[in-house]
Amino acid sequence: MLTLRAPTPAASARAARRGAAPAGQQRPQRPRLPRGACRAAGGGDEAPQQPPAAAPQGDDAAQPRGGGAGAGGGGGFPYGAMAVLAGAGAAETLYLTGTKLLHASAACPTSGCDSVLNSAYGELFGLPLPLFGAAAYAGVGLTAAAAWRASAAGRPVPAPLAGALAGGVGVLGASSAFLMYVLATRLSGAPCVWCYASAALSGGLVALLVAGMDRRAMADAAGPGLGATAAALAVLAAGFGPALGGVDAAELELPYVSPAVTTASSEQALRLAARLRAAGAKMYGAFWCSHCYDQKQVFGAAAMADFPYVECFPAGWKKGVAIDAACEAASVKAFPTWVINGTSTEGQLELEQLEQMLDAPPAQAAAEGAAAAAAE
Numbered sequence: 001m002l003t004l005r006a007p008t009p010a011a012s013a014r015a016a017r018r019g020a021a022p023a024g025q026q027r028p029q030r031p032r033l034p035r036g037a038c039r040a041a042g043g044g045d046e047a048p049q050q051p052p053a054a055a056p057q058g059d060d061a062a063q064p065r066g067g068g069a070g071a072g073g074g075g076g077f078p079y080g081a082m083a084v085l086a087g088a089g090a091a092e093t094l095y096l097t098g099t100k101l102l103h104a105s106a107a108c109p110t111s112g113c114d115s116v117l118n119s120a121y122g123e124l125f126g127l128p129l130p131l132f133g134a135a136a137y138a139g140v141g142l143t144a145a146a147a148w149r150a151s152a153a154g155r156p157v158p159a160p161l162a163g164a165l166a167g168g169v170g171v172l173g174a175s176s177a178f179l180m181y182v183l184a185t186r187l188s189g190a191p192c193v194w195c196y197a198s199a200a201l202s203g204g205l206v207a208l209l210v211a212g213m214d215r216r217a218m219a220d221a222a223g224p225g226l227g228a229t230a231a232a233l234a235v236l237a238a239g240f241g242p243a244l245g246g247v248d249a250a251e252l253e254l255p256y257v258s259p260a261v262t263t264a265s266s267e268q269a270l271r272l273a274a275r276l277r278a279a280g281a282k283m284y285g286a287f288w289c290s291h292c293y294d295q296k297q298v299f300g301a302a303a304m305a306d307f308p309y310v311e312c313f314p315a316g317w318k319k320g321v322a323i324d325a326a327c328e329a330a331s332v333k334a335f336p337t338w339v340i341n342g343t344s345t346e347g348q349l350e351l352e353q354l355e356q357m358l359d360a361p362p363a364q365a366a367a368e369g370a371a372a373a374a375a376e
Contacts, residue, residue, distance in 0.1 A: 110334075147161050260301075265301060
């Protein structure tokens with residue numbers, strides 16, 4: 001016969017800890033809730049449900065899409081790509097700044113790069129224009145790198161940092177658009193490869209910035225971005241005011257003026273000038289070309305008094321005026337252009353390089369001319 005025994009106090013305590021009703025007692029049933037309903041907090045021992053996480057506020061709410069992922073991390077904001085593009089832009093403009101300060105010839109497949117760099121638009125407030133571009137690119141690159149580090153670490157990008165990035169990109173975009181307008185309308189669309197490359201980098205930064213932002217982020221960036229754009233345009237207009245002057249490119253005319261050579265000629269320069277004349281060599285140049293003038297200064301006034309120099313714009317320069325026939329026949333594309341022993345070499349050369357080209361046979365002179373042009 002089965003005998004029922006009353007539970008001991010210890011067994012009842014263990015059952016209570018397991019959540020089961022003590023023996024002989026029925027566990028109360030919790031009422032079922034309708035689908036989608038939350039359980040209300042009662043007056044007993046049951047704890048209420050935790051509320052859902054609050055929507056992000058402040059800086060978190062204004063973050064671009066995928067803000068925590070960083071560039072290349074699951075569709076996050078492309079801070080890393082922006083830092084790379086800005087770094088490339090800084091390197092390019094620093095190279096052009098050095099070229100301008102050293103009065104060197106830029107490595108360029110056309111003569112348009114030097115023409116633009118040595119024009120009235122190559123300087124702003126007395127400083128090389130590329131120097132301002134280098135500062136802007138460096139600022140954007142450092143800001144994008146700082147934002148990328150914060151985003152990659154899962155931290156929200158501070159609003160001032162995001163605003164600075166939008167402002168810097170606005171400056172670069174506005175400046176490139178302004179300078180492309182100048183290139184097309186004031187410089188007759190000179191084929192300046194470096195100019196187009198810088199404009200492409202700036203355009204890429206603008207595209208990445210816009211593509212990475214949602215509507216809320218765009219609204220937050222509109223203020224600093226548009227303000228910086230307006231400021232950049234105002235500075236460029238003020239700095240280039242004398243050069244712009246309301247003159248249309250079709251009306252611009254440069255009368256022929258031969259800059260005076262002020263340096264004294266060395267014995268080496270005098271001997272070399274005589275050898276160049278005797279060999280039938282020619283130096284083709286333009287009166288407005290700074291590199292041509294620097295080359296003349298290397299020879300000095302006495303040597304240039306009887307020098308085999310050919311001016312390619314003897315009647316001055318005006319849009320639509322053809323290059324001189326002698327320069328056209330020599331296929332001159334850049335200034336200065338040397339023709340020695342039948343070999344054409346572009347760019348400013350040292351006296352020693354010219355002597356070597358005179359001493360070399362035609363085939364070797366061609367190789368040395370190419371090497372000299374590459375070194376320049």
